[in-house]
Amino acid sequence: MPPAGRRIGDDFVDDSDSDVSITGLDEEPSRSKAKGKGKAIDRKKKDQGKGKAKDQAYAWEATYTRSWDTVQEDEAGRLEGAVQDLIARGRRRRLLAPAAAIRRTIIRHLVLVLDLSSAMMDRDMRPTRFDLMLQYAREFVTEWFDQNPLGQIGIVGMRGGLGERIGEMSGNPQDVLKAILERHKLLPNGEPSLQNAVEMARSSMSHLPTHSSREIVVIFGSLTTCDPGNIHDTLDECVKDRIRISIVALAAEMKVCRELCDKTGGQFGVAMNEGHFKDLLFELIPPPAQRAVARTGGGPAADLMIMGFPMRLPDTSPPSLCVCHSQMKSEGFLCPRCLAKVCDVPTDCDICGLMIVSSPHLARSYHHLFPVKPYSAVMTLDDTPEPSKRCHGCAVAFKEMPSTMLGASGEGMSFYGRYRCSECHNDFCTDCDVFVHDVVHCCPGCGK
Amino acid sequence: MDKPSHLSVIVDLSPTQWAFCAQSTAPPGLPLQTFLSQLLAFLNAHIACKDENTLAVFGAFPGQSVMLYSSTGEAMTSTTEATDPNTYRPFKTLDSTVMSSIAERFNSYDVTEEEEPIGLVGCLTKALCYINRTISVVSASAQGTEGATRSIDPRILVLSVSPDQSSTYIPIMNSIFSAQKLKVTIDVCKVFGADNVFLQQAAHLTGGAYVQIERTDALLQYMMMSFLPPPAIRQLISVPTQDRVDFRAACFCHKRIVEIGFVCSVCLSIFCQPVPVCSTCRTKFPIKTLQRLNASRPLATTPSTPGTPRPLTQKNGAALPRPG
Numbered sequence: 155m156p157p158a159g160r161r162i163g164d165d166f167v168d169d170s171d172s173d174v175s176i177t178g179l180d181e182e183p184s185r186s187k188a189k190g191k192g193k194a195i196d197r198k199k200k201d202q203g204k205g206k207a208k209d210q211a212y213a214w215e216a217t218y219t220r221s222w223d224t225v226q227e228d229e230a231g232r233l234e235g236a237v238q239d240l241i242a243r244g245r246r247r248r249l250l251a252p253a254a255a256i257r258r259t260i261i262r263h264l265v266l267v268l269d270l271s272s273a274m275m276d277r278d279m280r281p282t283r284f285d286l287m288l289q290y291a292r293e294f295v296t297e298w299f300d301q302n303p304l305g306q307i308g309i310v311g312m313r314g315g316l317g318e319r320i321g322e323m324s325g326n327p328q329d330v331l332k333a334i335l336e337r338h339k340l341l342p343n344g345e346p347s348l349q350n351a352v353e354m355a356r357s358s359m360s361h362l363p364t365h366s367s368r369e370i371v372v373i374f375g376s377l378t379t380c381d382p383g384n385i386h387d388t389l390d391e392c393v394k395d396r397i398r399i400s401i402v403a404l405a406a407e408m409k410v411c412r413e414l415c416d417k418t419g420g421q422f423g424v425a426m427n428e429g430h431f432k433d434l435l436f437e438l439i440p441p442p443a444q445r446a447v448a449r450t451g452g453g454p455a456a457d458l459m460i461m462g463f464p465m466r467l468p469d470t471s472p473p474s475l476c477v478c479h480s481q482m483k484s485e486g487f488l489c490p491r492c493l494a495k496v497c498d499v500p501t502d503c504d505i506c507g508l509m510i511v512s513s514p515h516l517a518r519s520y521h522h523l524f525p526v527k528p529y530s531a532v533m534t535l536d537d538t539p540e541p542s543k544r545c546h547g548c549a550v551a552f553k554e555m556p557s558t559m560l561g562a563s564g565e566g567m568s569f570y571g572r573y574r575c576s577e578c579h580n581d582f583c584t585d586c587d588v589f590v591h592d593v594v595h596c597c598p599g600c601g602k
Numbered sequence: 603m604d605k606p607s608h609l610s611v612i613v614d615l616s617p618t619q620w621a622f623c624a625q626s627t628a629p630p631g632l633p634l635q636t637f638l639s640q641l642l643a644f645l646n647a648h649i650a651c652k653d654e655n656t657l658a659v660f661g662a663f664p665g666q667s668v669m670l671y672s673s674t675g676e677a678m679t680s681t682t683e684a685t686d687p688n689t690y691r692p693f694k695t696l697d698s699t700v701m702s703s704i705a706e707r708f709n710s711y712d713v714t715e716e717e718e719p720i721g722l723v724g725c726l727t728k729a730l731c732y733i734n735r736t737i738s739v740v741s742a743s744a745q746g747t748e749g750a751t752r753s754i755d756p757r758i759l760v761l762s763v764s765p766d767q768s769s770t771y772i773p774i775m776n777s778i779f780s781a782q783k784l785k786v787t788i789d790v791c792k793v794f795g796a797d798n799v800f801l802q803q804a805a806h807l808t809g810g811a812y813v814q815i816e817r818t819d820a821l822l823q824y825m826m827m828s829f830l831p832p833p834a835i836r837q838l839i840s841v842p843t844q845d846r847v848d849f850r851a852a853c854f855c856h857k858r859i860v861e862i863g864f865v866c867s868v869c870l871s872i873f874c875q876p877v878p879v880c881s882t883c884r885t886k887f888p889i890k891t892l893q894r895l896n897a898s899r900p901l902a903t904t905p906s907t908p909g910t911p912r913p914l915t916q917k918n919g920a921a922l923p924r925p926g
Contacts, residue, residue: 513851517775547731
């Protein structure tokens with residue numbers, strides 16, 4: 155990764171490597187306190203988080219949660235400006251996203267490492283770091299499987315100086331969720347051991363084929379790690395095995411964490427508050443773009459896989475034995491090659507070894523590959539001879555007059571509330587613009 | 603039953619397919635005129651069921667998708683007809699709006715040109731956009747009142763006559779997943795022609811019903827019995843479900859529908875034969891794999907051509923009384 159510029163915000167300094175600023179200590183206590191954190195924000199994310207970081211305070215600074223402060227009324231006492239701001243922010247983020255990043259690893263294997271040390275009982279994130287982590291981890295797993303239906307997740311905990319296998323590698327979201335469902339089995343205690351946990355995650359992924367990605371995501375709340383050996387040896391092994399390590403730290407940046415991420419090509423971030431924690435974690439959900447030539451040389455080898463698309467038998471078909479459990483069942487899927495009956499997909503056929511997936515599983519990933527081009531905001535109607543009166547998507551009527559009320563950051567927003575597709579030149583309203591790009595991934599005008 | 607429901611109807615209006623349908627004798631055909639009159643009766647029944655019920659009608663024309671009618675008034679043509687004291691006014695507006703918009707489209711249709719593929723995808727996405735807006739408007743207005751979170755129960759009914767278009771596989775799948783997210787049920791009524799694999803998957807994945815019409819003269823009865831009750835009630839009455847769902851996919855290279863495909867590990871593109879380079883992401887595959895796959899290929903069944911009929915079991919039409 156080329157060295158990107160560090161972010162320069164209101165309370166971030168960018169030119170010092172030491173953690174303590176000697177001159178600034180007396181006059182600017184808040185400034186020097188923020189410094190350690192400021193560097194910790196992942197550099198890659200500087201475009202996205204810019205607006206956000208200014209508005210939100212660190213969790214330990216906020217004595218009261220004053221949610222009403224973030225919403226500001228305009229002169230007329232309406233909230234429209236604030237809402238427009240939010241929409242504009244989303245639009246800009248989409249425009250900044252690379253348009254042509256088409257190579258992504260789709261078949262992913264991930265080990266989620268949860269910190270279960272006593273540092274997780276800290277209450278700087280409400281209700282506690284531990285409860286918040288569990289809640290977000292569940293949401294993460296659900297959303298991750300939604301976007302990566304062919305992936306697998308395993309769960310490892312760090313507790314009492316040991317790595318603890320909490321959930322086996324599984325492709326079934328229910329299995330994974332069950333592993334982290336029971337809070338009382340996961341109660342934090344003792345010191346965490348980063349090396350033990352990473353070694354355990356690494357060993358559980360050693361058998362995987364080369365074309366699948368191997369990733370470790372660590373949620374780390376402690377400021378110490380208690381390791382039996384040299385963690386840099388582990389790091390070298392991970393680099394050799396092409397395992398990406400990403401860490402979301404809840405306390406502060408540690409050099410060893412940063413190094414683990416940088417050397418393996420993962421992302422590192424320190425959560426400032428509850429919302430930022432969720433953002434950092436959920437940024438790891440979309441499949442990572444595959445670098446054309448990985449630094450480690452060669453990159454994960456691509457391969458052509460043979461797959462079968464089965465036929466589903468209805469619940470009312472005559473019962474027969476399935477090949478996987480030898481049980482009498484009515485419903486099931488027929489392997490297209492040997493016509494054996496299996497209970498569930500995706501799986502490998504027990505008879506002929508064919509990989510059986512249902513095509514919707516594959517299709518769920520396609521919108522990552524063929525994204526809808528961003529619509530351009532219509533700034534003037536002079537160059538269009540006959541502007542359409544209604545949105546091409548939901549048929550809502552457009553405003554006749556350009557609106558004068560726009561938020562402070564109105565750039566990228568259309569005064570007419572019109573957004574035009576560059577392919578089919580149809581106009582869409584704000585709601586449809588967001589809906590088409592975030593949910594449908596298919597333009598109603600040109601069907602692409 | 604207390605909740606009002608929203609119904610978006612997508613009508614497949616491909617002139618060629620309707621011509622085939624009208625001329626068909628082996629299963630007795632159905633002329634477009636008869637179909638439309640039965641459809642209007644069904645639509646009237648929907649808005650008559652409950653006063654708050656809403657309706658939108660979309661027409662899939664060759665290369666076009668048009669909103670024909672919506673009860674919130676977006677597609678209203680200026681009708682200045684004399685009111686008829688013998689008809690219920692909303693029925694009259696609905697009928698005349700739908701019929702006049704269809705006639706308008708067909709008149710502007712150039713017979714000499716080759717027919718473009720019908721705009722089914724456009725209709726599906728437009729219907730989803732429309733439902734998305736209705737949901738957001740309703741939930742915004744309902745927040746103040748008695749916590750009615752989802753006061754409308756949206757669904758889409760597709761009346762299809764055209765065969766699958768393999769090129770629309772990805773957009774249709776994307777529409778299906780967004781329908782799942784919005785909790786929209788997609789029902790499919792195949793009026794004429796062979797089974798439609800993509801629409802079967804749409805109905806299966808969104809929990810809707812896929813009904814292949816066996817006797818076209820009883821179309822209205824099929825629609826009334828299977829598609830008029832909203833999804834909440836369907837759990838109580840057993841609506842015909844699909845006997846088999848075909849999970850075949852279309853390959854990216856020839857748009858053929860395949861049972862056994864070759865899949866790129868990087869981008870999951872599907873090919874019907876081993877290829878040296880992925881056409882989507884430009885990944886080169888190792889030669890060893892190609893040789894291995896080519897060697898094992900004669901064992902595998904050759905990819906079947908689209909429309910190959912599979913042996914079908916007896917339809918599960920328990921809830922549907924035999925028309926006659």
